[in-house]
Amino acid sequence: MNIATNPMPGKKANKLSATRIAGKLVNDYWEMVWRAKEEGKLICWYEGSAINPFLEAADICWVHGEAYSAMLAARHQEVKAQQVAEERGYMRELCSYARTHLGCAVSNQRLRGDDTGAVPDDDDLTWKLPAPDMIISAYAYCSTGQQWDEMTSRVFGKKVPIFNVSLPWIWGSKPDAGYLKGQEWEETSDYVTRQLNDMVKFIEEQTGKPYPWDRLYEMMADIKRASELRLEAMELCTAQPAPASFFDWVVSIAPINNLPVAGVKNYFETVLDEVKARVAAGEGCVPDEKYRLFFDGIMNWNKVGWLANKFANYDAAVIAGRYTHMAFWQEPGLINPNDPVRGMAQNYLICPNNHASPILIKLIMDLCRKFEVDGMVIHASRTCRAFTNPQFMIAETAQRELGIPSSMFEGDVTDESFYKDEVLNSRVEAMLEAIESRRMSVVA
Amino acid sequence: MDRSDIIARFAEVAQDPLAYAAAWKARTGKQVIGSFPMNFPGELAHAADTLPMILQESDEAITVGHGVLFPFYCGYTRSMVDQAASGKFDVLDAIMFGDHCVQLLGAADAIRMKLTDTRVIFFQLISSMCDPWTQGRSEESFGKLRDELEDFIGAKVSDAALHASIRLFNKNRALIRKLYEMRKAGTAAIRAVEMQHVVKSSMIMDKAEHTDLLQELVASYTDAPAADRNVRLHLSGHFCQAPKPELLNMIESCGVTVVGDDLYHGFRYISTDVPETGDPVAGLARWYMDRNTGVPCPTRVQNNVDWEAYLLDAMREEKADGMIVLMAKFCEPHMYYYPEVKEAFEGAGVPHLLIETEHEGMAMEGLKTRVETFVEIVKRREAA
Numbered sequence: 039m040n041i042a043t044n045p046m047p048g049k050k051a052n053k054l055s056a057t058r059i060a061g062k063l064v065n066d067y068w069e070m071v072w073r074a075k076e077e078g079k080l081i082c083w084y085e086g087s088a089i090n091p092f093l094e095a096a097d098i099c100w101v102h103g104e105a106y107s108a109m110l111a112a113r114h115q116e117v118k119a120q121q122v123a124e125e126r127g128y129m130r131e132l133c134s135y136a137r138t139h140l141g142c143a144v145s146n147q148r149l150r151g152d153d154t155g156a157v158p159d160d161d162d163l164t165w166k167l168p169a170p171d172m173i174i175s176a177y178a179y180c181s182t183g184q185q186w187d188e189m190t191s192r193v194f195g196k197k198v199p200i201f202n203v204s205l206p207w208i209w210g211s212k213p214d215a216g217y218l219k220g221q222e223w224e225e226t227s228d229y230v231t232r233q234l235n236d237m238v239k240f241i242e243e244q245t246g247k248p249y250p251w252d253r254l255y256e257m258m259a260d261i262k263r264a265s266e267l268r269l270e271a272m273e274l275c276t277a278q279p280a281p282a283s284f285f286d287w288v289v290s291i292a293p294i295n296n297l298p299v300a301g302v303k304n305y306f307e308t309v310l311d312e313v314k315a316r317v318a319a320g321e322g323c324v325p326d327e328k329y330r331l332f333f334d335g336i337m338n339w340n341k342v343g344w345l346a347n348k349f350a351n352y353d354a355a356v357i358a359g360r361y362t363h364m365a366f367w368q369e370p371g372l373i374n375p376n377d378p379v380r381g382m383a384q385n386y387l388i389c390p391n392n393h394a395s396p397i398l399i400k401l402i403m404d405l406c407r408k409f410e411v412d413g414m415v416i417h418a419s420r421t422c423r424a425f426t427n428p429q430f431m432i433a434e435t436a437q438r439e440l441g442i443p444s445s446m447f448e449g450d451v452t453d454e455s456f457y458k459d460e461v462l463n464s465r466v467e468a469m470l471e472a473i474e475s476r477r478m479s480v481v482a
Numbered sequence: 483m484d485r486s487d488i489i490a491r492f493a494e495v496a497q498d499p500l501a502y503a504a505a506w507k508a509r510t511g512k513q514v515i516g517s518f519p520m521n522f523p524g525e526l527a528h529a530a531d532t533l534p535m536i537l538q539e540s541d542e543a544i545t546v547g548h549g550v551l552f553p554f555y556c557g558y559t560r561s562m563v564d565q566a567a568s569g570k571f572d573v574l575d576a577i578m579f580g581d582h583c584v585q586l587l588g589a590a591d592a593i594r595m596k597l598t599d600t601r602v603i604f605f606q607l608i609s610s611m612c613d614p615w616t617q618g619r620s621e622e623s624f625g626k627l628r629d630e631l632e633d634f635i636g637a638k639v640s641d642a643a644l645h646a647s648i649r650l651f652n653k654n655r656a657l658i659r660k661l662y663e664m665r666k667a668g669t670a671a672i673r674a675v676e677m678q679h680v681v682k683s684s685m686i687m688d689k690a691e692h693t694d695l696l697q698e699l700v701a702s703y704t705d706a707p708a709a710d711r712n713v714r715l716h717l718s719g720h721f722c723q724a725p726k727p728e729l730l731n732m733i734e735s736c737g738v739t740v741v742g743d744d745l746y747h748g749f750r751y752i753s754t755d756v757p758e759t760g761d762p763v764a765g766l767a768r769w770y771m772d773r774n775t776g777v778p779c780p781t782r783v784q785n786n787v788d789w790e791a792y793l794l795d796a797m798r799e800e801k802a803d804g805m806i807v808l809m810a811k812f813c814e815p816h817m818y819y820y821p822e823v824k825e826a827f828e829g830a831g832v833p834h835l836l837i838e839t840e841h842e843g844m845a846m847e848g849l850k851t852r853v854e855t856f857v858e859i860v861k862r863r864e865a866a
C-alpha cells in the first residue's frame with residue numbers, strides 16, 4: 039500500500055464515550071473556579087505537581103496554570119492571553135503554557151487593578167481567571183515551572199504569598215539507582231516530604247485554621263482508587279485492537295490531575311467499564327487498527343481531536359504515551375491513605391521527565407514492548423524543552439533496541455503557530471511505510 | 483610580561499580552553515574537571531588537586547550536535563553536546579554540575595549518554611533562595627559534591643586544603659574586582675573584550691598562574707587614560723556563554739565605553755567571595771546565597787531580591803547612561819525575567835537596548851545600525 043498517495047479519507051477516531059463526562063466535569067470545575075471569589079474562597083495558583091488535594095481538603099480553590107492554558111487552547115481562546123503576554127515582553131520562545139497563563143495574570147492585573155479604568159468583558163476567559171491569594175510552586179524537573187511562578191508573583195506586585203517546594207531531579211548515577219529505588223530516591227523522597235509538611239503549615243497560615251488531615255486522607259483514598267482504575271483500563275489496551283487511545287487518556291488527564299476529587303472515582307469506573315466492554319466486543323479506538331503507535335511528548339492542546347482523527351484516518355491506533363502513561367498519580371501503590379504525604383511526594387517525583395535518561399528511556403521501552411507498538415510518533419514541542427530534552431535518545435534507543443521507526447513533528451503545547459501539519463503528514467506517512475516494508479521483509 | 487602580553491595570554495586561553503587544559507594535564511599529570519555554569523564551586527575541585535574549568539561554548543558550528551538537541555536550544559547547550567559528541571571533551575576526567583536550567587539538564591543527560599567513560603556528577607543546588615532551608619540544603623549539596631569528589635580522586639579533601647583554595651580564589655576575584663573599580667573610576671581603560679578575556683581565562687586557568695598574571699596586570703595600570711566623550715553603557719545578561727568578542731568590539735566601536743556589566747563572563751562570576759574562616763562547606767553555601775543577593779540571577783528565584791533594582795543601582799554607581807541587554811537566544815530564564823527589567827527601566831526613564839545573540843553568529847551590520855541609533859538616543863537624552 040502506498041500510504042503517502044492513498045490515504046483513506048474520512049475515518050474518525052472512535053473516542054471513548056466516557057470522555058464526554060470528562061468534558062462536563064472540566065466545565066463544572068472551571069465554573070466553580072470563576073465563582074470562587076464571590077463565594078469568599080481563598081484561591082491558590084500552582085503549576086506542575088498535583089498538590090490540589092492538599093488545597094481542596096483545606097477548602098481552598100485551586101487553579102492549575104497548565105490546565106487553564108490548556109483549557110483556553112482547547113476552546114481556541116488562547117491567542118488573546120498570548121498577545122497580552124507578548125505586549126509585556128514575554129517572548130514567543132517561552133513555554134506557551136506559562137506565557138498564556140502569565141498573559142491571564144497580566145490581563146487580570148490590568149483590568150482588576152484600580153489604575154486602568156478598562157472595562158472587563160465577562161466572556162473573556164483571559165481576564166476571568168480569578169487572581170490568587172497565594173501561590174505554591176512545586177514543579178518537578180523543569181526550571182521553567184519555578185520561574186513562571188516567581189514571575190507570576192511579580193506580576194501581582196509580590197503581594198501574594200508564595201511557597202516553593204523544590205523537587206530534585208533523579209539523576210540516578212549510583213549503582214543502586216533505578217526506578218523507585220536506591221538511596222537517591224529515598225533521600226529525595228524524604229526531602230520532598232519534609233517540604234510538603236512545611237507547605238501544609240503555610241496553608242494553615244493562609245487559612246488561619248488547623249489543617250484538616252482527615253479530609254486529605256479520605257481524598258487520597260479516592261485518588262488512589264481512581265488511579266488504580268485508570269491504570270487497569272490502560273492495561274487493557276494491550277488488547278488488539280486497542281479499546282482506547284492515547285487521546286482518550288489525554289482527555290482523562292484533567293480528572294486524575296486536577297478536578298474535584300469527588301467525581302473522579304466514578305469517572306474512571308465508567309471508563310473502565312467501557313474499556314472492558316470494548317475489549318469483549320473487539321471494538322477498537324480506530325475503525326481499522328493496522329498500526330500501533332507510541333506517542334512521545336506533551337500534548338498539542340489545540341489539536342487533540344484533530345490528531346486523534348488524523349491517526350484514525352491512517353489506521354493507526356496511538357495507544358500509549360510518555361505524557362499519559364508515566365505520570366498523574368502513576369504509582370498508587372506508594373500512597374498510604376492514612377499517611378499519604380510521602381507517597382504524594384514520590385508521585386510528584388515521578389513526573390514523566392523527572393528521572394534522567396537511563397531510567398526514563400527504559401520505562402518508555404518497557405511500555406513500547408508491553409503495548410506491542412510498531413512505531414513511535416515524537417511531538418517535538420517547541421516551547422516545552424522538558425519533553426524534548428531526551429527525544430533524540432528515545433528515538434535512537436527505540437530503533438536500536440526494538441527495531442521500531444519513529445517520526446518527529448514540531449508542534450507546541452498551546453501555541454498553534456508552531457504546529458506544521460505537512461511535516462507531520464509526510465513524516466508519519468514515511469514511518470508507516472517503513473513499518474510496512476519491515477513487515478514485508480519479515481513475511482518474506 | 484607587559485600589559486598587552488598578559489592580555490594576549492588571557493585571550494589565548496579564553497579562545498581555546500580545551501587546549502590549555504590538555505597542556506596543563508600533560509605538564510602536571512593531574513586530572514581536569516569540567517563544570518557547567520553558573521554556580522560550580524571551583525574551590526572544591528581545586529582543593530582536590532585537580533584543574534576545575536568551566537566548560538565554554540565553542541565558536542565552531544554545530545554539526546553532530548544537531549542529532550542530539552533540537553535547534554531551539556540556547557547556543558551554550560547545543561555547543562556542549564556538539565563538543566561532547568565530537569570527542570572534544572576527551573581531555574576531561576569528569577564533569578560536575580549543580581545548576582538545573584531545563585536546557586542544561588537536557589544537555590547533561592545527553593552528554594552522560596555520549597561520554598560513557600567520563601564520570602558526570604550532578605548535585606542539584608536548590609534554586610529557591612529565600613526558604614528557611616536554603617542554606618542547609620545548599621550545605622548538603624556541596625557536602626555531597628565533596629563526597630563525590632573524594633570518591634572520584636580516591637582521597638580526602640581536607641578543610642585546610644579547601645580553606646587555602648578559598649583564599650586563592652578570593653584573591654583572584656578581588657583582583658578582577660579591582661579592575662572593575664578602575665574601569666569604573668576611569669583610571670584604567672579596559673575594553674569590554676579585554677575584561678572578558680580576563681574573566682573567561684580565570685574560569686579556565688590554574689588559579690595560581692592566573693592570579694600571578696592578574697597581579698601584574700592590575701599593577702600595570704599606572705597611566706590614567708585621557709577622558710573620552712563616549713557614551714557610558716552597562717552590559718547586562720548573557721549567562722552561560724560569553725558574548726562573542728566581535729559583538730563587544732562592535733558595540734564599543736559605536737562611541738561607547740562599557741563601564742560596568744553583570745555578565746556571567748564578567749562581574750557576575752567574580753562578584754562574591756567565600757568566607758575564609760569557619761566550616762568551608764557552610765562557607766560555600768553562604769557564598770552561593772550571597773552571590774544572588776550581590777548580583778541577582780534570573781535562574782534562581784528569590785522574591786525579596788530584584789535584578790532590575792540591582793541594575794538601576796549599579797548603573798547609578800557606574801554613572802552609566804544606558805544599558806545594552808545581551809540575551810542568548812532561547813535562554814528561558816532570561817526571557818522570563820526580561821519584562822521586569824523592561825518595565826522598571828521604562829518606568830525609571832533609563833534607556834536600554836535588547837540584543838538577542840545567536841551561536842551561529844549575527845548580521846553585525848544590522849546590529850551596528852541599531853546600536854548607533856541607540857547611542858544617539860542616549861546622547862540626545864543626556865543633552866536634553
Ligand code: SF4
Nearest residue numbers: 133180182183422424
Ligand atoms: S516547559 Fe514544559 S515542563 Fe516546563 S513548565 Fe512549560 S509545559 Fe511544564
Ligand code: SF4
Nearest residue numbers: 556583586722813814
Ligand atoms: S541559563 Fe540560559 S544560557 Fe544557561 S543553559 Fe539555561 S538557557 Fe542556556
